[in-house]
Amino acid sequence: MTTRMLVRKVAVLGAGVMGAQIAAHLVNVKVPVLLFDLAADMAPTLPAARGSLPPGGAGCALGRPGGGAGPKSAIALRAIDNLGKLKPAPLGLADDAALIQPANYAEHLALLQECDLVIEAIAERMDWKTALYRQVAPFIAPHAILASNTSGLSITTLGEALPEAIRPRFCGIHFFNPPRYMQLVELIATPATRPEVLDQIETFATRTLGKSVVRARDTPNFIANRVGVAGILATIQEAEKFGLAYDVVDDLTGKRLGRASSGTFRTADVVGLDTVAHVIRTLQDNLDEQSDPFHASYGTPAVLKTLLELGNLGQKTQAGFYKKVGRDILRFDLASRGYVPGGQKADEVYGRMLKKPAAERLRLLRNAEGPQGRFLWAILRDGFHYAAVHLQTIADNARDVDQAMRWGFGMRQGPFELWQEAGWLQVARWVQEDIDAGRALCSAPLPQWVFDGPVAQAGGVHTPEGSWSPAQGGFVPRRDLPVYGRQVFREGVLGDGQVPFGQAGATVFEDDSIRLWTLPSHAGVLIASIRTKMHAIGPGVVEGLVRAAELAERDYQALVVWQGDEPFSVGADLQAMLPAFAVAGVDAIEGAEQEMQQLMLRLRYAAVPVVSAIRGMALGGGCELAVHSARRVAALESYIGLVEVGVGLVPGAGGLTYIARRAAENAAASTDRDLLKFLAEPFKAAAMATVGTSALESRRIGYLLDSDVVVAHKDELLSVALNEAAALAGAGWRPPMKRLFPVAGRSGIATIEGSLVNLRDGGFISAHDFHIASQIATVVCGGDVDAGTLVSEEYLMALERKAFCGLIVHPRTQERIMGMLSTGKPLRN
Template sequence: MNRFNVRKVAVLGAGVMGAQIAAHLVNVKVPVVLFDLPAKEGPKNGIVTKAIENLKKLKPSPIGVAADADLIVAANYEEHMALLGECDLVIEAIAERMDWKLDLYQKIAPHLAAHAIVASNTSGLSITKLSEALPEAIKPRFCGIHFFNPPRYMTLVELIATPTTQPEILDQLETFVTSGLGKGVVRAKDTPNFIANRIGIAGMLATMKEVENFGLTFDVVDDLTGKRLGRASSGTFRTADVVGLDTMAHVIKTLQDNLNAETDPFYASFGTPPVLKALLEKGHLGQKAKAGFFKKVGRDILRFDLESGEYVPSGEKADEVYGRMLKKPAGERLKLLRNSTGPQGRFLWAILRNSFHYAAVHLATIADTARDVDLAMRWGFGMKQGPFELWQEAGWLEVAKMVQEDIDAGNALSRAPLPDWVFKGPVVESNGGAGGVHTAQGSWNPTKGVFEPRRQLPVVERQLFPELLLGEAGPRFADAGTTIEETDAVRLWTLDNEVLIASIKTKMHAISPEVCEGLMQAVELAEARYQGLVVWSGDEPFSVGADLQAMLPAFLAVGVAAIEDAEGFMQQTMLRLRYASVPVVSAIRGMALGGGCELAVYSGKRVAHMESYVGLVEVGVGLIPGAGGLTYIARRAAENAQASTGKDLLPFLTEGFTAAAMAKVGTSAIESRSIGYLLDSDLIVPHKDELLYVALNEAKAMFRAGYRAPHKRLFPVAGRDGKATVMGQLVNMRDGGFISQHDFHIASLIANVVTGGDVDPGTLVSEEYLMTLERQAFCALITHPKTQERILGMLNTGKPVRN
């Protein structure tokens, strides 16, 4: 693959977006220089250094490990312009002022490398107008790049070409942003607010207008427009608070300033909503100002009341009848909402109708294809389906007729009719007459009048199972490849007859005895016929751990002996994975908790998506790790101590013990590496859809390099002296009120296992010896009344019980 080698990036502007883009570049190990104006007082880099320090305090954290913020090089435009010449990519992310941006371009132009790509991170300014300030030599290498906030977590990045942008420049940048940064790229036309914000902000404005029309409260609307509607769980108004009401107002103003009634027939609905105007005047800018549409006071959440101008109690929920409607199949759901008489149902139909109407009218002007719109709304606004996907699923022509009837009756936001292509021609005839914009041939391009396939860049080949839209053709992992063996718990299959893949099929990929049987069989098959084994289940989570619910019937029928047998079998499975004669690679995405973490650490190697959350969390249900997690901690401590000059095991044990005793979870693959659940030799993959590709290639590379399983060996433990030291600290925590008596009891059992029990310091033990201690402690706890309270509480509510 011919790739653009990004060795260093410059980010211009240390504001909220610029600093967080720089942070994400550090996450993916790209050296970055962050520029801003020279400070008027103190050190010239003061503005940037303050921004870097602020990165360490933000929640959710923009950076995998807070200390890595120091890897960002601080610079200013007065002293460090020469550094620009070392950068392959320059991302401008200063304030949304055309005059400021143009002035900056003139200053940086003489210092840029001849090959560097220059991109403006703007949420809506014209990229073509920005390019006009650049010298002719730079224009072919200039484009727009629009990250969504926060850059680490939001998938969407929009790329925008100008008439002078060389096509290969966009291809090179898309490759880097996709594979290097882990983002989903959509190419947008150079129109106000591009695709996602154009559709999304217009949708939010329309929603606010319909809220006024139907007299609903913000809490009810958020309940209706969150997960129930297949959108971000924060709903409409909470999302606005998170984004920032000033940011939202700015994007609205871009629409107001750059559009009119002739260029956008919905323009009349773009007025700043009275409630937004009132909140802005009060300085209530949302989450960052601790007040917006909602405000948290102690444990209470209040909502803003426009009539009184005060905050009032919130928490009102939607009528459950509409919750039931939203669970119906798409076609039935939309008919029920349209025909409903209550304001909540009519409101829901109105906002969905408005989204279909707006997307169809503007598709040709803002995007190349309907695919770009739907992916932009998935990735930029957290929607389960984009507007065209939902429309197509519900029945293309029938929904189109309902929307047009509302337009003709004057019930829609605009009198603009749906485009002709909606009602006749290829779109109506597609999918065997069912109609729709997404087909096996591609997605509808209204400008060309064809169904256009996805752009075939080499980087896409790394995505063996890319995210597909409804109606698109493409491989789906559930039935891909050749199935070798399959049960209700595990599918064993292969794509190339070289590496075996084990996919767990249980709910949340929980590990049951049947899953363990499947993994045991997978190792046997891999050793006999394949170069390696990859554990990958297609989607999140990797695994939430042992299936406690599946264990309960056996526990009630047979007693603790059934639990001991199940735990013993899990431990045998973990050791079988560790000592397999072919490499076993765990491909981790999402949560790898409890037994999922143990499955990962006992694999020969781990390949983890960056947004993976790994930890031993059994304490939360009143248990200890029972499938080898504590044994792993003790063994790793011994290995790390052996590699150092220190003689004392305890310092190497402390972090692992604390992580298990406090149920600490790495909030990124990077942090999980610092805790010790991932090793320096493990791979972190930025893009979720490249995970399997990398894991398969890693297994093959390990095999071809002559992989041998590690030797089984004895290792030293800290013994009773180490345990006494740990117990002293636990007593202080208990007596100080930091942990409960039951927490103390559980932590004492963890300490006993990781230090090797009642043995002399330095005693050599085996993994099986420590696993026996684990199993005994686990079984003792499961009969404890307080542990049973925690287990039942977690099964019933999904939340930990503190007792």
């Protein structure tokens, strides 16, 4: 076997919430998928969670579902229908649910023979899983891989239920919920799993599914849930010890601490308290004092027991540690078994401490006298202690632990990274002192490798040579599978010596707004990376991109616009515009808008191809920059849209001109030449500030074209964009010819305004919304001209500037701008 695995079709066994969402993500990345569950007549009473019943029936007839009792694949069908109700959306395009093929174990087992990968995702019951394996094993293709999506059961024990021929092709593949959005996938081998099988799955998960992979040992809850849930339990215990309320703890353990913004208790609510309890039970049932010195800390907290008894399972039941009543967020009170007003915040002194460099931050927290500071030191100490003691048993090396916590629990740094950054030996001594003094969760000392030998000499577990592996007694390099060749800046860990993207390659030009640079692998392609906050487009960026186009035409074959992190760009820098507006009035704004419009045309008609590599948000001017490029390469999780209506403006850098031009082009390619039919959806998107919720939806709206490339893995974006740019240049790129195109004219404006009147008079939009939408209609229809009049892009851009400048002096628009700048949220007035 090679590391390349051709996956033509996948089967997912179990149409529960997790199985259905895995199937949905396979469809997102264009992998045909079968979603199996019980035949409906085997499950007369369907539980709320699909896929949670034991498998039954051994038939494999291929009869089509039907009959008066309803289709036999009803469980899978209902799960597919339910995908549209889940938030966040599992599907990049809701309509793609129809691409998931429902199946049942009674009729369709023979279809498994067509599948190259079979993923089992039924409920976490060893007996149910092994019974299902015995049922499906005769139908697994001789080359196919079978993988279990268990979150903590023994992969080795599961594999023992399989025939000898399948065991080498069996492993664990643990997706995190929700599978579309969570970056982490854990792979777990059994003693019988062939190494090349793991390489093949890792390659498929990385390239096709866009996931980041760690390999875990076959221990309870693997890596991320083992460390993460132990951390949640420690946080609950330390919070009780120091008398801290849940909302205070969440304020301390969210973004301030470099973790998920939801903190600890809100995260538990989102995950589901029943799920948290299940993971805790896995620790309780499969470990003891001999196998895990922290076992005594795995008791189910009293507050969790109480919430489970009350049926308050978190977000899924609208009540858990928190409960929303109207606009108020209430907090659970264990003493009264009810909810009390929430909203408490942490003492800001600790917020300031958490902004300090790592070494000073930990020193201040360790020496803090207040309960909040002592609590913070305690949970960090507990995390360092736990990770060090368990490293050898749960992972091959420290890198896999740190990356699992980053990708699975939203941490900015893993525990070893923070420890190393703060000063390895000093922090180790502090932790050991607390262990010796009885302040830690258990009395197990830190492993000897922490204090002596290569780790102590290197100042931590991560080095340019690799990351520490206690089992191997050395630093282990990263796996170098061919799939990682497309990740120009593969996500690493602190201390691994990787050159950050901002310092890589050869700089051609650099200032505070932009960096123009090249990579040796694609020396003929110039790269432009915006350096402003949120990659906003101000005068410096406009000037820098014009310079990039000039340099690319003179010295290079192509230009790629790529940011090393999210977002691609949030658009025009409003704050940079306001001082000029205050001094010079609307003339300054018109001049700035005209410069942005000229930039867009400069890029569109550049003599070399310009490729925008999009990841995250491309809003307003960021969207306009993208649509005026020759090609777009977008990460699946790209959110593209013209959002200026949110601040009371219209798109002013060519976005409306693009809508009008594309409508004319689409009409010319159709037998139906009615321009209004091709304007309706893009007009609505601009007037309602609609943002594509994925690259797939952005393509449907029209901000991406069929010729544009969607990339599953964010770290492959730059490589694909560089290759696309080089390919366009190599194919003899010529910019499009400037040409006139027809517009819908005054009759089109009248038709659109007629529908807007109904929305305004019905109270669905405000008078100012109506005014803005009318301005958008005027531009995309070409103003006061006859239908079919031929216009230029420059003509429409002049209409854009007129509408933009007329709105920016409007009091209602100024209220919206100030509201957005002060609160970060749109103001509807």
